[in-house]
Amino acid sequence: MIENPQLRSSKDLMDLENKHGAHNYHPLPVVLDRGEGVYVWDVEGKRYYDFLSAYSAVNQGHCHPEIINTLKEQAEKITLTSRAFYNSKLGEYDKYITEYFGFDKVLPMNTGAEAVETAIKLCRKWAQELKGYPEAKTKIIVAENNFHGRTTTIISFSNDQEARSGFGPYTPGFERIPYNDLKALEKALEDDHVAGFLVEPIQGEAGVVTPDVDYLRKAAELCHAKGALFMADEIQTGIARTGSLLAVCGNCTCEGHCERQEATYVRPDVLILGKALSGGAYPVSAVLADDKIMKVIQPGTHGSTFGGNPLGVAVAMSALDVVRNEKLAQNARKLGELFRAKMNEYIEGSKVVNLVRGRGLLNAIVINDSPTSDTAWNICLRLRDHGLLAKPTHGNIIRFAPPLIMTEEQLLDCVDIITRTLQEFE
Incomplete structure (x- = not known):
C-alpha cells in the first residue's frame, strides 16, 4: 500500500524523490499537494500564489471546475481507443480547434516536444515531396537561445550546452541564426x-x-518570398498568455476572439500548440496547418497511440471554451500592463532589478547580477517564504507567469509581495 503523502513532511517527500527519481530537474524546495485557481498549497497546508502556472500550462487556473468536470465525465465513458479506430470525440474536436484557430487541418499529439517534432517532420516532408528538395540538403532555420523541448532532434539545434552536452551525435539539417x-x-x-x-x-x-x-510579420514575409514555411511555436506563448489568443496576433483587442490588426498579426503556415491547450489537466498538443501542407501526411507517416484520444480532446475543447468565455486574453493584457507599470515604478529606485519585460501575463525581471550568481535563486526562496512561487531562468532572470484568471486585487497583492521581497536584497 502507498503511504498517504499527507502523513509525510515536505522534507521526507523531497528526500524520497531525490533517492528514487532521476535528478533531471532542480526544483524550488516546496512540495505542492493541492491547487485551486491562482493558489497552490504545500503538504503542510501553507498557501502560495502560483506565479509560474506550470510554465504556462495552467492559464485557466488550477483545477478549473468546468475542465475537471469534463475530465471526469469523459473518463467514466471512454479514455483511449488508439487511432486504429474512429472515436466519437475526435471529429468534433478536429472541427472545433481548426475553426477556433482558423486552419484547415489539425494533427493531434500529446506533449509540446512531440508537437515540435511533428512540425519538423511535416515541414521536411512538404519540402521534399511537394517542392522536390533533396533529403540531404533540406534545411530548417531556427533561432539562437531557442527552447522547443529536449528530444534528441530538438537539442541538436539548441545552443544550451546543459541540454546538449553528452547527447550527440546530433541531428543535421538545421541552421541557427540570431533571434530578432x-x-x-x-x-x-x-x-x-x-x-x-x-x-x-x-x-x-x-x-x-x-x-x-x-519582426514576426516581416520574418513571415521573408519566408514566403523564398517559398519557405513560417512555423510558430506557441506552446508557451499561445492560448491567451500574452494578452491575445496567440502571440503572433500582436496587440489585437481579442473581443471574444481575435480582431487581428494587420500591422502585427501573422498567420503561421504551421502553428504548434500545447501546455494550456488542456488547462494543465491532461497532456494535449496540436499542430495546425492548411490542406496544401497537411496533405503530405498519410497513413503510416506519423502517429501516436494517445494522440487524439477521447479524454484529451474533450478536455482541450473545455479548456478552450474557458479561454473564450472568461475573456482570459483581455484579462492577461490588462493585468500585464498593470504589472509592468508597477514593476517599473519600483525599478526606478532599485539597485537590484535592471528591467521588467514581457507581454500580457508572461513577464520577467532581470536581476542586476551575474547569470552565474545565486541572487535570483535566493530571491525566489524568499518569495516562497512570503507566499509566492516563481523560478529563475538563465541565472539572473526571474519569470512571472500567473494563471490568467487572476484578479486585479490579487495581482496588486502579488506586486506587494514581490517588491517587499526585492527590498530585502537592496
Whole structure:
C-alpha cells in the first residue's frame, strides 16, 4: 500500500524523490499537494500564489471546475481507443480547434516536444515531396537561445550546452541564426533548400525575450518570398498568455476572439500548440496547418497511440471554451500592463532589478547580477517564504507567469509581495 503523502513532511517527500527519481530537474524546495485557481498549497497546508502556472500550462487556473468536470465525465465513458479506430470525440474536436484557430487541418499529439517534432517532420516532408528538395540538403532555420523541448532532434539545434552536452551525435539539417534579426534570416534564406523557419514569438525559457513589433510579420514575409514555411511555436506563448489568443496576433483587442490588426498579426503556415491547450489537466498538443501542407501526411507517416484520444480532446475543447468565455486574453493584457507599470515604478529606485519585460501575463525581471550568481535563486526562496512561487531562468532572470484568471486585487497583492521581497536584497 502507498503511504498517504499527507502523513509525510515536505522534507521526507523531497528526500524520497531525490533517492528514487532521476535528478533531471532542480526544483524550488516546496512540495505542492493541492491547487485551486491562482493558489497552490504545500503538504503542510501553507498557501502560495502560483506565479509560474506550470510554465504556462495552467492559464485557466488550477483545477478549473468546468475542465475537471469534463475530465471526469469523459473518463467514466471512454479514455483511449488508439487511432486504429474512429472515436466519437475526435471529429468534433478536429472541427472545433481548426475553426477556433482558423486552419484547415489539425494533427493531434500529446506533449509540446512531440508537437515540435511533428512540425519538423511535416515541414521536411512538404519540402521534399511537394517542392522536390533533396533529403540531404533540406534545411530548417531556427533561432539562437531557442527552447522547443529536449528530444534528441530538438537539442541538436539548441545552443544550451546543459541540454546538449553528452547527447550527440546530433541531428543535421538545421541552421541557427540570431533571434530578432531580419538580416540574418534574409541571408539564411538565400539557401535554395530552406524548408522553413521555426521560431518562438517570444522566447520564454531564454528570459521572456520579446522581439521588435514588426519582426514576426516581416520574418513571415521573408519566408514566403523564398517559398519557405513560417512555423510558430506557441506552446508557451499561445492560448491567451500574452494578452491575445496567440502571440503572433500582436496587440489585437481579442473581443471574444481575435480582431487581428494587420500591422502585427501573422498567420503561421504551421502553428504548434500545447501546455494550456488542456488547462494543465491532461497532456494535449496540436499542430495546425492548411490542406496544401497537411496533405503530405498519410497513413503510416506519423502517429501516436494517445494522440487524439477521447479524454484529451474533450478536455482541450473545455479548456478552450474557458479561454473564450472568461475573456482570459483581455484579462492577461490588462493585468500585464498593470504589472509592468508597477514593476517599473519600483525599478526606478532599485539597485537590484535592471528591467521588467514581457507581454500580457508572461513577464520577467532581470536581476542586476551575474547569470552565474545565486541572487535570483535566493530571491525566489524568499518569495516562497512570503507566499509566492516563481523560478529563475538563465541565472539572473526571474519569470512571472500567473494563471490568467487572476484578479486585479490579487495581482496588486502579488506586486506587494514581490517588491517587499526585492527590498530585502537592496
